[in-house]
Amino acid sequence: MSGKKKNDGVDSNSRRIFTQRTSLMAGLVALGGGSFLMQPEGAWAADPIKVGIATDLTGPISWAGIVNANVAKMVIAEINKGGGLLGRPLQMVLEDTASNEQLAVTKVRKLVSQDKVDVVLGGVTSSMRNAIKDTIVNRGKTLYIYPQLYEGKECTPNLFCTGPTPAQQCDTFIPWLIKNGGKKFYLPSADYVWPHTLNDYAKKVIKANGGEVVGEEYFPVDHSEYSATVNKIMTSGVNVVFNTTIPPGVGSLFKQLHEAGFGKKGGRLACVYYDENALGITPANEIEGLATCLDYFSAINDPMGAKIFNNYKTLYGDKSRFCAGGAGTGMWRGLMLWAEAVKEAKSVKRDAVAAALDHAKLTDGPGGGCEMVPGTRHLKMNMYIAVSKGGQYNVVESSKMVLPGECA
């Protein structure tokens, strides 16, 4: 009798555990492991337009990916607030590509074949773009917008780039560096595709402007000790260190250069990806005078940029800021240009949207307006040279509508 009672207890207990576990599993399956569905708020009569965002929310590239996803959420919510597109709301399908290319291919395949999104935005590193573009554009027959500054040479049809190219980051910047630093350049770099290709371009511009490359050195991407290089820089009379080593190692390079007295002796640091979020990598006094060239700085204080900057800050706090380098501005422009193109095409069909996107234009945005250069799938946009002073950037020169110089 008591045995039966005991059994009953076990049964009901295990039944409860079973129910708990099944519901937990169901919850996990619904979440799909790092995949998030953001349903548009409010009541909509029409089916949503699906926007796929594939970015690195976790892993080493998450410093950029988190900003990316935040910007996308912000812009999509705003478009929905303004009535959506073609009378339909936007639904964001966010996939965490976890800084892992193999995983990312599976994730974007899900976006294009299962969720059937109408456009995919995202990818931060060039290796990520190269890994996922074929799945999206060729096999998935979906439009792809890549938002990060990069090394150029991406001319795949139906793949649009909304970040700055080497021409935009070097053409005005390097002559400025020669004038405000000197002629002797040293190029410490991380050993992957972006620094190699960017340096090839930069070297041409340096030579064309009468400068000289004293040294060019490639380090493993996770390198963290640069004493040998710092010594070479200090002993060879280098005026400008044009850096493409990446975080976190870049912090030790700048620190060691500072400790060796590079800045004190009149040397100029330059780093084209160093946005306002990167300023936290080293203490301000160690990168005093560092120069960069990007499409947006909060110091420009343009009304549109300030509005976006503050809106971002209100929504997501100040752990990370809305800025240029981590593809923040590229994501903003990508979504807004795509929205314009959809409006013009009156459809979300790929070919129609791509045709409209080919000449899409924004009259305003962070750092000013921008415009697709027809036939190149790259943007012309305003570029700014800024110098760090006391942990802030001061804009020292601005250039209007710089051409991307790609795929022409």
Add this chain to the structure above:
Amino acid sequence: MNTALPFLFDLLSYTAVFVLVVLGLGVIASMMGIFNFAHGEFLLLGAYSVFFLDQMGVPPSIGIICAPLIVGLIGLVIERFAISRFYATPVVAMLGTYAIGLVIRESVRTALGGQFHTVEAPLNGTFSIGETSISQWRTFVILITIALLFGCWWLFQKTNFGLKVRAAIENPMLARSSGIAVNQVYSITFAFGAALAGLAGALMVPLYPLNADMGVTFLIKAFLAVMLGGLGGLQGSVAGSTLVGVTSAALPWFIKPVVADMMVFIIAILVVKFRPDGLLSRRRS
């Protein structure tokens, strides 16, 4: 400008940092036979503690003293709840510690918003020897490392606790029957190893930017050092880490850094080929 002095200082300073990183790993691996894949994350926790306290208004000098205590405590908790179940199965222990590390790393990443941060060194400046300017903080790290090495040697060779630890590794059954609380010894040793990692992280955070992956960068080379040194004693780990540290720091002065990175492993493999039980194996056999 003279090159010899910066070169020597670089060798010394990088090797010191590296020995510091390996020390805790070596203590846990050689004393307990556990390959702690969460070691890099203990390091990260040490660095993060300093940053966190700095944000709360505690100066980094105090933060650096608190960090090993905090990480040691966390290590103790982890040992009690997880590691203590793995002693019989070293392979499971590797996977288990890897998982623990992953959880710590991604939690810190979330807390940092994925961004990089910096903590100002308590000794922030340089002094000059001739034309060479030498970083005060790096010099301090070198001195602390030397002091720690002596401290560890004294702890494990000269104290009653050290004797118990060595007895527990040599023969746990006999140690247990001789009245040594082996489990307790293991707990304290693990916590001590974790605290060393915490201290290493705290001392490193003014040198390298704080980010979730800062531990991972060192982990592979740190394991290489422990393997080179051979298990069974702390001296082995120290010798191994010195070799890896010196070659890692010296090679980029002479050959391309990308090649140098590979050469470190090639040299290590050659050493293991000729001394399969580790650099100092002779003593134990």
